[in-house]
Amino acid sequence: GDGGSGGSGGKPPGGHGPRRGIFRSRRAGLTVLILAVAAAVAVPVALVVTASHGTKTGGASATQTPGSAARTGTAAAASSVPSLAVPTVAGTVQVGQNPSYIQIAPNGKFAYIANPGAGAITVLNTASNRVSGTIKIPQGPPQSLSFSPDSRTAYVSVYNTRGSVHLVAFIDTATSTVTSTVQVDNITPGPSTTSPNGRDLYVPNHNTVLSGTGHNVIDVIDTATRELVDDIPVPANPHWIVFGTNGRFYSTDHMSATVTVLNAKNNAIITEIPVGETPHAAVLSPDGSRLAVTSFDGNVVFLINTATDKMVAQIPVGRNPLDIAYSRDGRYLFTANNLANTVTVIDTADNRIIAEIPTGRAPTSISVLPNGRQAYVTDEGDGTIEMLNIPK
Secondary structure, three states: OOOOOOOOOOOOOOOOOOOOOOOOOOOOOOOOOOOOOOOOOEOOOOOEEEOOOOOOOOOEOOOOOOOOOOOEEEEOOHHHOOOOOOOEEEEEEEOOOOOOEEEEOOOOOEEEEEEOOOOEEEEEEOOOOEEEEEEEOOOOOEEEEEEOOOOOEEEEEEEOOOOOOEEEEEEEOOOOEEEEEEEOOOOOEOOOEEOOOOOEEEEEEOOOOOOOOOOOEEEEEEOOOOEEEEEEEOOOOEEEEEEOOOOEEEEEEOOOOEEEEEEOOOOOEEEEEEOOOOEEEEEEOOOOOEEEEEEOOOOEEEEEEOOOOEEEEEEEOOOOEEEEEEOOOOOEEEEEEOOOOEEEEEEOOOOEEEEEEEOOOOEEEEEEOOOOOEEEEEEOOOOEEEEEEOOO
C-alpha cells in the first residue's frame, strides 16, 4: 500500500478497489505470481447470513447499547448452528478523519489509532471507550504502530505517498510526545513489531514492487540506541512480521506468495513456505501452533502449522481481508474485510465460519483487549471504531 488517503470518505461496496492507505495493495501495473499449492487442504465452511444492520450511533465518543439493534452474525441453518456464541457489536466511537490502524497497548489501558489524514494518533481510553487525547505527528502521516512490551513506548510507522518521508517515530506514552525518529531504508514502513525481549524493532517494507534498493528488506532498529542496525533481505515484499514461540519469526511476502521463516537469533532465513496470492496480515495462535495469514486478493486465510512449516488449511473469508486477530483464548479467529464491510468470525475448533458481522465502511484493522472481552475494529471510511463483545 502507499500513503494515507487524507479523507474520511470510503469506497462504496463494489467500487473500484480498496482505498489508498497503509494496507492497500498497490499494483503499479505488476502481475502477481500466484503459486499453486498442491498440499493445501480445503476446509468446508458453513454459509452464514448477516443480521439486521441496526443504527450506528453518531457523535463523538458515543456508544450503542448492546441488544437487538446491535449488528451481529447468525448461522444460516439448523445444520450449521455455531458451536460458539457469536460476538456482538457493542457500539461505535468517533475517532477522527480516517482511522487506518488500531493497536491496544500490552497493559490494556489504552489504544493508539493511526489517523494518516489528520497527521495524528488518536488515543482511546479502553476503560471508558472514549477518546482521551490526540498526538500530532509533525513528521508526516502516521500509518501503523506497535508498542514496547512494557507499554511505555509506541513505535509509529510514518510515510507519505511521495516517498520523501519514511521513518519510525518513538512516542513516550506517559507524556504523549514524540521523543525521537529513526529513518528507515524502506520507503513505506509497515506495521512493526518488537522482538519478545523488546530490544529490537522489526519494520517490514509495505511497498508493492518486485525489486530495488530498500524495497524488499526488513529494517531492524535497536530500541535503546534508536539506531538502524540491520537490513534483512527477504522475498518481495514483506508486509507483516510475527514472532513465534520457537525461536523463529515470520514475514508475509506479499508479492511472492510465500511466508518466510527466519531465525530470531541471527535473522537468517530458515525456509520459505508457499501459500498463495498476496499474503498480507498475520497472527500467531495463543498456543503458538498455528500462524494465520490473510490473502488480500485471494479472500482467504492461510493456516500454517508452525511445527512443520506447512500450510494445512485455507478458509474463505470476506472480500479483501486486511487484518486478522485471534481471541485471547484462541477459540475465535477474526478478519477485517475491507471491501466487504464485515468482520468474518471463525471457530478455530473446526475452521468453520460462524458469522459475518457487518461493520462501518472500509474496515482496516482489528485489535483484541488483553482480558479477551472486547475487540476494536477501525472503519476507515466512517472515521469510527467498532467495539465487539467477545463471549466468554
